[in-house]
Amino acid sequence: MLNFRQAMQVCVRQCPTSDITTPQEAKEFAIHNKSRLCSYDIGINEYTEEKFTEVGPCPDLPVLKR
Numbered sequence: 001m002l003n004f005r006q007a008m009q010v011c012v013r014q015c016p017t018s019d020i021t022t023p024q025e026a027k028e029f030a031i032h033n034k035s036r037l038c039s040y041d042i043g044i045n046e047y048t049e050e051k052f053t054e055v056g057p058c059p060d061l062p063v064l065k066r
Helices: 023-033
Strands: none
Touching: none
């Protein structure tokens, strides 16, 4: 179970409309919606599995739709 108090937070332009379960889906979301899920200093091409953790620089997967 995730600890939301310790989880990384980032402000996004748009919330996902479907669950994001892979770095590739996060990359596609960022490209198509111009809304990055990772820290702003991480380039979209740097979205890799090891960057998606509870403390960042990208949020732990899955990212659930809103």
